[in-house]
Amino acid sequence: MSATSWAWLVLLFPLLGSITIALGFRRTSWRFAGIVGTGAIALAFVCGIAALITLLGESPDARHHTSALWEYASVASLQIKLGIYVDPLSVFMILVVSGVSTLIHLYSFGYMQSDEGYHRFFSYLNFFVFSMLLLVLAGNFVLLIVGWAFVGFASYALISFWYRRTTATRAGIKAFVINVVGDIGLVLAAFLIFQQLGTFEYTEVFAKAPQVFHTNEWTVTAICLLLLVGAFAKSAQLPLHTWLPDAMEGPTPVSSLIHAATMVTAGVYLIARTHVLFVLAPTAADIAAFGGLATLLVAATIALVMTDLKRAIAYSTMSQIGYMIVGVSIGAYSAGLFHLMTHAFFKALLFMAAGSIIAAMANEQNIDKMSGFGKAMRFTSVTMLCGGLALAAFPFTAGFFSKDEILAYASARGGMYLIFTILGYFGALLTAIYTFRLIFRVLGGKPCAEAQELIDTGHGAHAEAPFNPATGETEDTDIGFPGAVHHFAEGSPPMKVAMGILAFLALFAGFIQVPGVDETITHFLDPVFADSPLAAIHPTTSASWFGLLIGGLISVAGVGIAYLLYVARPDTPRRLQERFAAVHTFLYNKWYFDEAIDILVVRPALAVGRFADNVFERIVIDGAITGGTEETVGRAGVIVRTFQNGIVRTYGLFLVFGAVGLALYFLIQQS
Amino acid sequence: MEAVLFFIAAIGATVGAIGVVAARNPFYSVLALIAHLFSLAVLFLLLTSAFVAAAQVVVYAGAVMVLYVFVVAYVGSAQEPRWDPVPGQRLFAGLLAFFLFVEISAAVLSSGLRALGTHGPDVPAGFGDPAAIGTLLLEKFLVPFEATSVLLLIAAVGAIVLAARRRESINRERPLGEGVASR
Amino acid sequence: MNIDWYIVLSALLFTIGAIGILVRRSPMVILLCLELMLNAGNLALVAFSREVGNGQGQVFALVVMVIAACEVVVGLGLIVAIFRRRLPLDVDDLRELRG
Numbered sequence: 001m002s003a004t005s006w007a008w009l010v011l012l013f014p015l016l017g018s019i020t021i022a023l024g025f026r027r028t029s030w031r032f033a034g035i036v037g038t039g040a041i042a043l044a045f046v047c048g049i050a051a052l053i054t055l056l057g058e059s060p061d062a063r064h065h066t067s068a069l070w071e072y073a074s075v076a077s078l079q080i081k082l083g084i085y086v087d088p089l090s091v092f093m094i095l096v097v098s099g100v101s102t103l104i105h106l107y108s109f110g111y112m113q114s115d116e117g118y119h120r121f122f123s124y125l126n127f128f129v130f131s132m133l134l135l136v137l138a139g140n141f142v143l144l145i146v147g148w149a150f151v152g153f154a155s156y157a158l159i160s161f162w163y164r165r166t167t168a169t170r171a172g173i174k175a176f177v178i179n180v181v182g183d184i185g186l187v188l189a190a191f192l193i194f195q196q197l198g199t200f201e202y203t204e205v206f207a208k209a210p211q212v213f214h215t216n217e218w219t220v221t222a223i224c225l226l227l228l229v230g231a232f233a234k235s236a237q238l239p240l241h242t243w244l245p246d247a248m249e250g251p252t253p254v255s256s257l258i259h260a261a262t263m264v265t266a267g268v269y270l271i272a273r274t275h276v277l278f279v280l281a282p283t284a285a286d287i288a289a290f291g292g293l294a295t296l297l298v299a300a301t302i303a304l305v306m307t308d309l310k311r312a313i314a315y316s317t318m319s320q321i322g323y324m325i326v327g328v329s330i331g332a333y334s335a336g337l338f339h340l341m342t343h344a345f346f347k348a349l350l351f352m353a354a355g356s357i358i359a360a361m362a363n364e365q366n367i368d369k370m371s372g373f374g375k376a377m378r379f380t381s382v383t384m385l386c387g388g389l390a391l392a393a394f395p396f397t398a399g400f401f402s403k404d405e406i407l408a409y410a411s412a413r414g415g416m417y418l419i420f421t422i423l424g425y426f427g428a429l430l431t432a433i434y435t436f437r438l439i440f441r442v443l444g445g446k447p448c449a450e451a452q453e454l455i456d457t458g459h460g461a462h463a464e465a466p467f468n469p470a471t472g473e474t475e476d477t478d479i480g481f482p483g484a485v486h487h488f489a490e491g492s493p494p495m496k497v498a499m500g501i502l503a504f505l506a507l508f509a510g511f512i513q514v515p516g517v518d519e520t521i522t523h524f525l526d527p528v529f530a531d532s533p534l535a536a537i538h539p540t541t542s543a544s545w546f547g548l549l550i551g552g553l554i555s556v557a558g559v560g561i562a563y564l565l566y567v568a569r570p571d572t573p574r575r576l577q578e579r580f581a582a583v584h585t586f587l588y589n590k591w592y593f594d595e596a597i598d599i600l601v602v603r604p605a606l607a608v609g610r611f612a613d614n615v616f617e618r619i620v621i622d623g624a625i626t627g628g629t630e631e632t633v634g635r636a637g638v639i640v641r642t643f644q645n646g647i648v649r650t651y652g653l654f655l656v657f658g659a660v661g662l663a664l665y666f667l668i669q670q671s
Numbered sequence: 672m673e674a675v676l677f678f679i680a681a682i683g684a685t686v687g688a689i690g691v692v693a694a695r696n697p698f699y700s701v702l703a704l705i706a707h708l709f710s711l712a713v714l715f716l717l718l719t720s721a722f723v724a725a726a727q728v729v730v731y732a733g734a735v736m737v738l739y740v741f742v743v744a745y746v747g748s749a750q751e752p753r754w755d756p757v758p759g760q761r762l763f764a765g766l767l768a769f770f771l772f773v774e775i776s777a778a779v780l781s782s783g784l785r786a787l788g789t790h791g792p793d794v795p796a797g798f799g800d801p802a803a804i805g806t807l808l809l810e811k812f813l814v815p816f817e818a819t820s821v822l823l824l825i826a827a828v829g830a831i832v833l834a835a836r837r838r839e840s841i842n843r844e845r846p847l848g849e850g851v852a853s854r
Numbered sequence: 855m856n857i858d859w860y861i862v863l864s865a866l867l868f869t870i871g872a873i874g875i876l877v878r879r880s881p882m883v884i885l886l887c888l889e890l891m892l893n894a895g896n897l898a899l900v901a902f903s904r905e906v907g908n909g910q911g912q913v914f915a916l917v918v919m920v921i922a923a924c925e926v927v928v929g930l931g932l933i934v935a936i937f938r939r940r941l942p943l944d945v946d947d948l949r950e951l952r953g
Contacts, residue, residue: 826924
């Protein structure tokens with residue numbers, strides 16, 4: 001079978017899975033939903049492997065295929081096909097997405113077991129994977145937008161999964177609205193592309209673009225900036241990032257899949273896919289890179305003071321995606337995508353571990369209340385440690401190789417781009433600190449009450465009444481809220497399997513891309529990026545290893561500082577907080593971004609709406625136009641009513657009057 | 672001679688009409704109408720329509736007016752009050768009727784029918800005789816003739832139904848004050 | 855006399871009848887005025903019959919007479935019924951059908 005046929009199958013299985021689970025939700029058991037859901041994605045992964053093998057069997061230059069099912073629209077010069085584009089980049093993304101998704105489905109099989117909405121969860125999750133694969137496989141901008149929008153919807157549906165929680169629904173709406181802002185950018189970019197180049201198909205666009213556009217011409221810069229709006233919204237970069245921390249209202253598998261491994265990487269994929277355009281608009285590419293850098297640093301600083309476990313990990317995601325955006329914007333395409341892959345592994349793992357701990361804490365998410373789980377939950381803490389080491393880029397973990405490769409490339413490019421290297425290392429230091437802050441606080445120290453209970457009895461703690469971790473208000477355990485029983489890894493084999501595989505990958509997946517040794521990913525993705533002059537820039541092996549050395553030192557230093565602050569001298573954080581209270585407040589309030597957006601965007605919009613309602617709607621339309629008409633008709637009616645006095649003789653008078661008039665008319669006519 | 676008869680009959684008809692409209696007592700109106708009908712019969716004769724004139728006297732003045740007299744006698748002749756409750760009714764009625772008259776006259780007199788200005792064409796001897804009318808009724812206008820008979824039957828039945836005493840209202844004597852409209 | 859005199863006379867009688875209907879309040883008299891109008895019509899019909907020269911107008915006039923008779927019968931029946939129910943015989947007071 002050809003690679004495109006396998007690709008169609010990759011798309012088909014999750015869609016079928018979603019529909020099957022959705023249709024049979026009343027009559028099938030929860031096990032059915034879980035098995036079908038996980039199996040569908042596993043099948044997609046297998047087909048992805050098959051596509052990879054088929055692709056590898058061809059010569060590197062021939063590894064790009066398009067395939068169209070049918071034509072959407074064929075109007076005048078507009079040709080839109082339901083077509084996919086299979087090349088190393090899309091196959092890479094398929095494997096990452098479906099692989100990590102399979103493991104997360106496996107995790108959810110155990111984690112969501114007591115939830116009343118189990119079928120709905122798996123249906124939505126499968127639909128999400130389908131949309132993400134559609135986004136990645138799309139062969140033209142229209143289908144990309146379709147996948148983009150579907151992914152946004154799936155994210156909304158899953159964030160608001162516990163729909164009776166007001167905080168969850170509000171978070172879902174916030175995510176959706178900000179995503180729509182991104183969608184607008186993307187759609188406008190697509191329109192501009194069509195207007196300038198006359199086509200939506202990737203192959204044609206990327207072939208024509210270098211011929212039609214001059215470097216830094218305003219049109220291509222505009223297109224790239226609009227694409228950036230879309231990418232930044234989806235990947236939660238500054239300033240469109242405020243939805244990601246709130247998106248943690250969704251169940252942990254959702255956070256793990258969508259907001260760590262897959263959906264938020266869509267922006268990175270977009271920039272990588274349209275790299276031809278970004279090469280033609282270096283200004284836009286630089287703006288993207290600086291945007292990523294800014295996000296990287298801001299998010300890292302916020303993560304230093306976050307007390308909600310999931311939100312801290314969310315800010316970490318934001319920061320790491322900043323690295324990826326920097327990577328693909330400055331030309332380190334394969335490095336950026338490699339970091340995407342490794343990040344998917346260790347971030348998904350971290351979320352899974354966090355979910356396990358939160359379950360053991362009876363849904364409490366505040367790390368101030370957690371400690372000592374290292375002794376209480378061995379498996380979870382070991383895997384969490386693996387993920388943390390990878391995130392902190394500890395030597396020879398996966399994150400070590402991927403993150404430092406980006407920074408080495410930046411220094412190889414030289415000039416202005418050394419800023420990225422220096423600040424990137426600084427961000428790595430912060431990353432190591434905040435990662436191990438979490439690990440030392442949650443896993444180390446004396447066991448808290450819940451951990452103690454786990455050690456003593458072997459099963460998890462239960463709160464007296466189920467409550468919303470964000471606001472503290474009580475809930476029940478019926479549909480729309482989390483279930484009664486919280487499942488953690490130690491008690492659930494599927495969760496253990498998933499976390500174990502990811503831990504292994506987080507530690508050892510880096511070895512497929514060792515500079516100067518194998519570099520499989522770079523070689524695999526080479527044909528895709530061969531047309532970019534930036535891909536020719538290559539750090540020397542010695543420079544790469546030097547960068548790795550520095551990165552390793554920084555990582556160890558970060559772990560050491562965290563150890564100092566949170567284990568050796570636990571008093572220090574509190575004293576620092578008192579001394580730098582203003583800074584702490586600023587960071588704790590997330591740099592006041594939410595408030596800024598409220599003042600700059602939300603309030604003016606509401607004011608416009610209120611004006612439209614009070615003035616325009618009430619006075620002009622209701623008052624003058626409809627009210628005026630109504631009044632006129634009413635008055636006319638009153639006048640006419642006086643003629644209806646019920647007396648026959650009056651009616652006779654009108655009759656004669658009419659006859660007289662008519663006769664007069666005919667007389668005049670005749671003469 | 673013919674003109675004199677015409678004027679006498681015309682004046683009689685007009686006076687009778689005005690009498691119908693103007694008389695306060697309905698009985699006097701009926702009498703005025705009878706006079707009017709006789710004048711009209713004379714006019715018909717002047718127009719060589721003998722049968723119609725005879726029918727006018729026998730049917731109209733004879734039967735229909737007698738019916739009127741009976742009903743007036745039964746109902747009683749109450750006088751109408753002078754004052755008209757609807758403002759402007761009398762004024763406008765007069766005005767409009769006058770206009771109507773003017774218009775119809777204008778329409779007729781200015782029409783292109785040449786024969787209107789003459790006595791009319793010469794007619795055969797039996798014009799307007801019962802024989803002529805009868806022939807027409809039974810040959811050309813048979814269907815209208817039959818339909819009119821049916822109409823008469825329906826009218827007679829209808830009148831009886833309308834004016835009949837209800838059987839129940841005799842047995843159930845409703846006390847005065849309920850369902851009685853006061854003046 | 856020329857035929858147009860008869861027509862004008864017919865018009866005059868018709869309008870007198872119209873005035874009567876619009877002005878009088880007793881149903882009896884209104885019916886009588888109705889008779890006036892019908893007779894005016896009859897006069898016009900017969901005049902035209904003479905003017906055209908065939909008897910069709912006269913047959914029409916006879917039919918009108920019959921119809922007038924029927925209508926009078928029904929009308930008077932109504933008046934008797936109204937009188938029997940002790941309602942006022944005044945068209946201004948009989949207006950329950952007002953919409």
